[in-house]
Amino acid sequence: MSEPEIVTERDLSVRAESYAPYFLSLINNRLSWGASQLYLSLFDLGLNEWRILSALRNEPGIQALRVSEMVAMNKSVVSRSTRKLEEQGLAVARLVTGKRLLWLTKQGAKVHDEIIEIAYRREAALLDGLDETQRATLFDLLQRLADNLPKVEKLDRDLMHKTTETD
Structure with a gap:
């Protein structure tokens, strides 16, 4: 059996500096990883629980x-993370008119308030060097991207539908 031919051409795929989804993903991954490690270390809570x-x-x-x-999180992840918060005494679920509703405990609110101070400090470090106008522009642009997400989701559904039609 012969060896498969390998491809050696370079720079033929997306690059962070010119492909927004990749760039946003890189930034998010680094921020999320750092926050998760920090919150686990200080509070025994991951990013999902913080959210x-x-x-x-x-x-x-x-x-x-x-x-x-x-928080744009899968229901099963929310369920697992909520259970962890309940086990740690940070959240409580109560049945109210047949619905399971969630609240923070006083300890949960205290932990939240400690974490949010750290989160704001991390945000300040991230946005360092941007003046108020630039920050407003950044959030305006991010909101425009968020507003376009339904278009991306529709494209994804259309492409999946097209793929299943050709199978």
């Missing part, structure tokens, strides 16, 4: 489905 704490601090007494929507 849930934040959601419940913003909207106390909501269902897990609403948390999933707020």
